Amino acid sequence: MEWSWTVVLDVMPKMLAGLVITIQATFIGAILAYVLGLMLAILKMSKSKPLAFSVYWSSEFVRRTPLLVQLYFLFYVLPDFGIFLEPFTAGVLGLGIHFSTYTSEVFRAGIENVPKxxxxxxxxxxxxxxxxxxxxxxxxxxxxxxxxxANYLITMFKETPLLAAITVVELFNAANIYSNSNYKYLEPMTLVGVFFLLVSVPAAIAANRLEQKFKPEEVR
Amino acid sequence: MNKIIEFQGVSKSFGDLQVLENLNLHVMSGEKLALIGPSGSGKTTILRILMTLEPIDSGIVMVDGDYLWHQKTDNKLEPASEKHLHKMRQNICMVFQQFNLFPHLTVVDNIVQPQVLIKKSNKNDALNKAEELLALVGLEGKESQYPHQLSGGQQQRVAIARALAMDPKIMLFDEVTSALDPELVDEVLTVLHQLAESTDTTMLTVTHEMNFARDFADRVLFFDKGKIVESGPPDMIFTNPKEARTRDFLKNFIGKI
Incomplete structure (x- = not known):
């Protein structure tokens, strides 16, 4: 199999459009995950035991089940109950809700670390x-x-190809659609990898910098 | 002079440990009270109950003529709501052993923020008051520093200024020099002593500094095992205590008084 630059040029515009969707889904999903996560964290620390307990366990339930299943639920099952969501909306909701159960633990630990x-x-x-x-x-x-x-943001970014399962044409799906109809897999899939690397490596470096910057001060 | 604080038959336990047993106590408006006694005798708990940090198990606490832990609705006494507690806290402010300044705010913001948020003061008035109080505790020029840049003694003086800014009727000082290096104790006690002389704010202080208790207080209470063993003017407690337990306790401090 030969690498073909013609294929690269051909698929590039579709993939760039996909990349925009991927980035949008990541950021909107992350904002949702942060806001929801903070609310969950506060509820988990509630003085009302039944409330804290039920929030804790429902968030554990979401955390311990695959995001893919949750996406299917939002997009293919909810319509049975009369709730129809756009693919992008369902995808962002799925990402946001799923990761809010992780971020809520970050918030909870952070809040509990503030001295009494x-x-x-x-x-x-x-x-x-x-x-x-x-x-x-x-x-x-x-x-x-x-x-x-910030690390969860990067993780969410890498999880966005799952949205392909509910027909969102993000970076991976854009390549996939092209591949399936042209029987060319090498270039589009390589490009998917390259694009993800191009974003997540600098992001990881930035996250690392943040970690250095916010290292707990030694003198308190 | 009226009673500003009144404990009527107050009991409090932590699990199996009874820290206050059927306590009766009243404090007159403007009185300066020192609470002394061995660790775990319940003196800090009294302050924490007054600051609404620790609820009571039974009994009644009155502050400035109103129930602290209860409220009267339709002539029935019910546990106080958060709203009632919020209202009652307006009268009281506490200074802590560990200072508890807000580390993310500068010295001056530590004093300005509560005034703006709670007393709804305008920013300029709050700022002026903060400057005034910082001068009072001898910390002019430290306005824009952060708490961790100050010594413990300085931090505690900022905490005192912050409490003063709220104009409470009652100030509670909970072992405010216990976390300080010995050489920093005096600068804090001096400030407290000046305050005691110059204001008519009611002050309750839990302390292990017997010299200070003697100079500062109008009345000293000696606590042991959740009860007031002896109470009286400092001269009486320190020079001529009636109770054997008081004498035993004060023996530990001979040479330091």
Missing amino acids: GQWEAAKSLNYTPYQTMRYVILPQAIPPMIPPL
Whole structure:
């Protein structure tokens, strides 16, 4: 089999369009995963035992089942209940919900690492629970969370080819569609790999930098 | 003078350990109280109950004429709601052993933020007040530093300024010098002593510094095993204690008083 630059040129525009979808899905999915994850974390730490318990176990359930199955559920099963989602919407929701169960653990650990004295000082100054979270706890909890959260962003990016299963034409699916109709696999699939590398290697380096930057200070 | 704090038959346990047993205590408005006694005798718990950090098991606590841990609805006494506790906390502020300054805020922001958020002061007034209080505790020029850049004694003085900024009627000091290196203790105690002389704020302090307790307090309470063993003016407690247990405890401090 010979490498053909004609095929490369031919598939490139479709793949670039796919790459845009991949990046969009990653970022929107990540924002969802962060926001939802923070809410889950707060609920998991709720004083109400039944609430904390049920949130914990439903999030464990989502975490311990494959994302692919969840995507199928959102896209192919929900319509049976009258809920129709666009492929992209279902994909982003799936990514966001699935990864929120991971990020919630990052948030929970980060929040629990803030010393108890900080909560007590806030109470002593009569901060409301919201003000305590917003002005005292999160500003201290978030910096050390940034590196693991960035790593989940990279993981989510690498998981986006799963969205092909629900007909989203992201980077991998764009190549796949081309391959299937032209019986050319070498160039498109190699390009998929190259594209993923081109994004995730610099991203990993950036995440590493963040880790250095937010290393816990030795002097407290 | 009116009673600003009143404990009526208050009990509190942590698991099997009873830290307060049917405690009765009242504090007059403006009074400066020192709580002394062995570790685990329940003195810190009293402050934590007043700060609403620790609920009571039974009994009643009154602060400034209102129930602290209860509220009256339709003439029935019910456990206090979060809203009621929030209202009651307006009167009280606590300074902690570990300072508990907000490490992500500068010194001045530590004092400004609570004023802006809780007392709804405008930023400029809050800033002026913060400067004033920092001068009072001898920390002019440290405004833009972060807590970790300060010594323990300086951090504790910032914490005192932060509490003062809230204009509480009652200030609670929980072993505020226990976490400090010995050479830094005096600068904090001096500030507290000046405060005690110059304000009519009611102050309760838990301390192991007997010299300070004697100079600072109008009244000293000696605690042991969840009960007040002896209470009286400092001169009486330190020079002529009636109870054997008080004498035994104070023996440990001979030479330091």
